Amino acid sequence: MKPKALVKALLVLFVAVFMLQPNATADGLKLTEPQDSMSKYGKDSVTCVINISLYREFYRQWKASNYESPVIKDIINPWRWVFQNCPLGSENTYVDGVKIMQYRIETEKNPAVKDKLIDTLMMVYDQRMMYFPNHYRTGVQQKGNILGRKGVDLSTYDQERYEEAYNILRESVELDGDDSDGTVLIYYFRSVIKMARKAKLDTTAIVDVYDQVIDILDHNIIRLNKEGDTKWVENYKNFKGNIDATFEPFATCPELIRIFKKKMDKTPDDVYLLKKITSLLSRRDCQEDPLYINASIKLHKLEPSPESAFNIGFLMLKDEKYSYAISYFDEATRSEDPDRAQTAYKLLAETLRAVKNYPRARQMALKALELNPNDGAPYITIGDMYAASAKDCGNNDFTSRVAFWAAVDKYAQAKRVDPSQADAADKRIATYSVYFPSLETIFFYDYKEGDRYSIDCWFKEETTIRAAR
Numbered sequence: 001m002k003p004k005a006l007v008k009a010l011l012v013l014f015v016a017v018f019m020l021q022p023n024a025t026a027d028g029l030k031l032t033e034p035q036d037s038m039s040k041y042g043k044d045s046v047t048c049v050i051n052i053s054l055y056r057e058f059y060r061q062w063k064a065s066n067y068e069s070p071v072i073k074d075i076i077n078p079w080r081w082v083f084q085n086c087p088l089g090s091e092n093t094y095v096d097g098v099k100i101m102q103y104r105i106e107t108e109k110n111p112a113v114k115d116k117l118i119d120t121l122m123m124v125y126d127q128r129m130m131y132f133p134n135h136y137r138t139g140v141q142q143k144g145n146i147l148g149r150k151g152v153d154l155s156t157y158d159q160e161r162y163e164e165a166y167n168i169l170r171e172s173v174e175l176d177g178d179d180s181d182g183t184v185l186i187y188y189f190r191s192v193i194k195m196a197r198k199a200k201l202d203t204t205a206i207v208d209v210y211d212q213v214i215d216i217l218d219h220n221i222i223r224l225n226k227e228g229d230t231k232w233v234e235n236y237k238n239f240k241g242n243i244d245a246t247f248e249p250f251a252t253c254p255e256l257i258r259i260f261k262k263k264m265d266k267t268p269d270d271v272y273l274l275k276k277i278t279s280l281l282s283r284r285d286c287q288e289d290p291l292y293i294n295a296s297i298k299l300h301k302l303e304p305s306p307e308s309a310f311n312i313g314f315l316m317l318k319d320e321k322y323s324y325a326i327s328y329f330d331e332a333t334r335s336e337d338p339d340r341a342q343t344a345y346k347l348l349a350e351t352l353r354a355v356k357n358y359p360r361a362r363q364m365a366l367k368a369l370e371l372n373p374n375d376g377a378p379y380i381t382i383g384d385m386y387a388a389s390a391k392d393c394g395n396n397d398f399t400s401r402v403a404f405w406a407a408v409d410k411y412a413q414a415k416r417v418d419p420s421q422a423d424a425a426d427k428r429i430a431t432y433s434v435y436f437p438s439l440e441t442i443f444f445y446d447y448k449e450g451d452r453y454s455i456d457c458w459f460k461e462e463t464t465i466r467a468a469r
Helices: 003-020 045-064 072-085 092-107 111-131 143-157 159-179 182-197 204-227 230-250 253-266 271-283 290-302 306-318 322-332 338-354 358-371 377-388 402-417 419-433 439-444
Strands: 452-456 460-464
Touching: 045 072, 045 092, 072 092, 092 111, 092 143, 111 143, 143 159, 143 182, 159 182, 159 204, 182 204, 182 230, 204 230, 204 253, 204 271, 253 271, 253 290, 271 290, 271 306, 290 306, 306 322, 306 338, 322 338, 338 358, 338 377, 358 377, 377 402, 377 419, 402 419, 402 452, 402 460
Parallel strands: none
Antiparallel strands: 452 460
């Protein structure tokens, strides 16, 4: 007999044998404990190989029918034998087993049987972790990933076992960290909320885990952006949106302040906690509360950086505490991030303008322009200072108006390099052009329109003589 015919005959024989057996279900399975001498195909390797071939053939047919064919009934017995007798035979036993059990759970009407099927599904995950703890291609541990899938399924199929699901999902995220699956993070966060609602966790856990999972998602969004994987960037943004929406009822500023105040009172010098407070309150637009300001200042004292100085400077500027803002923005200009340093110079210039220290403000605005020549905002700041000090730059009707020419020049330059500043620049040009010297005044002082003129005030500028219109 030819080899192919022999294999076919064996398959027919085993199908007949299994069809004569009573209907076996996966419900009665028990975990197969590892044995030192256990081979890949178990004690009966021939039977193992044949059963793998049998169930896989039926499984392929079922999959080809979009998991609708009644051949699912023929899969159970050979799959069950493989699961029980040669657990090392193939990792597909567990991958396929999950799909088989999910189908049976979703189509089962009897609640008691459904509960047993859920237990079996959990067992499939457990046995996979036992025998295939590492990914077959990379060799990297996959326990965290498998636990995540197990926790998601338990949360989906039996909501009464929420505490068990929470513990599974927590361990998954602890193991996988930044590699955690987005769906697992969503279900983990939901399980924390349920635990808190059932008074099995303090509500502070909701905030802690929210911060944890958002950090993981942000890490992956940055990584995927660098890799140019736009599809998965969108997926992770959707995961983040889902978690943000779930967190919304717990994310009110009063509630966050209440939780964090209690924590900060206990450990006021905990740098990790201070970073969490400033990060999360900033993310939720709760910077107005004194707790945020106090945490920011405390963090800066314990772990000073240009970034923390920038945050405090911004708060001080909003509160019009200009001397403090100037000090912090000055520190922030030393940031290694050129964009952050440039913004710090801009805000430092604005703050110095507010206290009428025009010479130094102009100096800082020019430094901002060195870092980004295409940003029109510093030109607007310089123009505003020229216009505000025009009267101080002369002692007659002509010289006390020449600074308006220089101001309008800066506004024109702002919109030329930065179209986003066009509206602000045009409004100022319209406002200050009317303050130019009149044509009569220009003639009176022996000048004419179009001549070049040197302004010598607290600033020096070359400009063009123009008459008010």
